[in-house]
Amino acid sequence: MKLIYKYTLWYLLISLGVFVVGSIITYQVMKREISREQERFLRERLTFVERMVDRRQPDSVLVRDKIRVEPLPQATAETEISYSDTVVMHSTLERMEPHTKLEVVREVAGKFYHISLYDVIVEQDDIIESVRESMIKVYLLLTGTVLLLGVFAGLYLFKPFNKTLNLIRNFDLDRGQPIRQIKTGTQEFDRLNQFLEEMTTKVQTDYNALKEFSENASHEMQTPLANAIGKLELLLNNPKLEAKESQKVMGALDSLRQISKMGQSLGLLTKIENREFANKAPLDFSTSVTRALDNFQELIDLKSITLERSITPHVEVIMDPNLADIMINNLLSNAIRHNERNGIIRTKVDESGFIICNTGKPPSAAPDSLFDRFKKDSNGRDGMGLGLSIVKKICDVSGFKIDYWYELNEHRLEIEFVR
């Protein structure tokens, strides 16, 4: 639910409560004022009645419209005016209506009379009726206004906010531009934008530093390695070198090469994690797999492996072409490396995904952990255990799902193209 709708709804709910309480207060104030007016009116009538009694000096009970005068047989004391409510038949409405009644004992021309008067100016249900009606009308007016305000706020007040949201959505680290602060004139939005500018500038700097670091790390590491490897290779050409010694040199070369490969693999992983391969475009996956299989054909033949291809032509996926090649090459070289002589490799590409199966010894590690870094299968001689983590990472950034299991003497890797 949009914030502005939430806000409007809350506002209307709370004002409904306020209106209910307000109605009660209004009703009571009106009622109090009306009964005061009523009492004042009755007191005026009392003066009029006293004058009438003075004129007529009745001996029996005198009943007129809404007036009753009863002469008292013996002398008594005058009383204070007292008011009470009574229900009397309304003359014009012809139904019982609550009236205000005034009672008093007065001495007029030496005689005592009990005088009672009653009347009604405004009926009680008329008050309730009018309070209810005016409150409902005002409430409807308020609702209309608030809704209108909501639409207006959504359109104009939240415009800078929506603009900021768009900027965040389109923010791309690779473009190297932090979000520039925009002045909105609204304190909250200005603070948000300022915070965003600071944050994206920081993220951008960190990202650039990391990118530079991984490139420098690679350079600073590979150059001395190239130097060491070169020196050892020159040493190998020394005719005085004994076989035993050259074996040691070879051992050193092997280790150096492993370090170099590991550095390259880690560098690649970092780059994938940094999303430096963001060149996503439609790609003919079938062609990529076919090309890779052709490249590997000789190595497959040399190990006497049977290759089964089931490739639906022109299966299109959206991913970075470099990542696609790295992924396919890693999977294929894995399938060859962890295979056995006269083994089988089965490949399948269709609209739903890419499956590669190969015969081989069961994995020594738990299937789930094979995608972790440095979790290497003991059957493989070399490899840094990074190949599958790279494949996993590529699937992650390309939005694919990857699954591995081992059954019936076969390793089975399945990549599902989630579209």
Added chain:
Amino acid sequence: MKILVVEDHEELAQNVHAYLEQEGYVCEVAENYHSALNKLGGFEYDAVILDLMLPDGNGLDILKWLKSNQSDMGVLILSAKNALNDKVEGLELGADDYLSKPFHFTELNARLKAIYRRRKLKGHDIIQCSNISINSETMEVKVGENLLELTRKEFELLLYFIINKNRVLTKQSIAEHLWGDYIDSLDSFDFVYQHIKNLRKKLMQAGSDDPIQTMYGSGYKFMVSE
């Protein structure tokens, strides 16, 4: 063949220098961007080996400068950044080849020779090595007068051996030369062994002595008596 090595790592530059001199190249070293531009402006070279990360500039700018001066110099990029963009950009700018660090000297030699053949000889050359002659364009190999039927990989292997004759070639470097990046993590040595076995057999059937010497523990050497 005259080569300029642009490399800021002093030791590595000296190594390459020493190796290339041994191989009969005339070689000079420039250790930074500015001295490289000075040397390229003042002297003629057949090829330049270019490191991309220099303390005072980017190797790609040197490449751009060379191309804008219509230089016919061969360019081999040598970089540790291993950044795919650099490779693509370098080749698009007109570099002949790209080699990432670390590399085998024998591979560097083979690449330089290939650049030389392509640029200076336009591919028309016969490489003669004792009684073996190789036409690198038609892929024709003769031992004496006998034509040799080789597969593509066997041909590449023989060429690699002959270019690096009398040098130890490690199995690793042979595997990387033949299969490039694909060999990465495969147990390549069996494959190398099989190819060498086949090549040996074919050479001997054509009447050559066995020129490929197995260096116990380290690799192979193509022996040619000078």
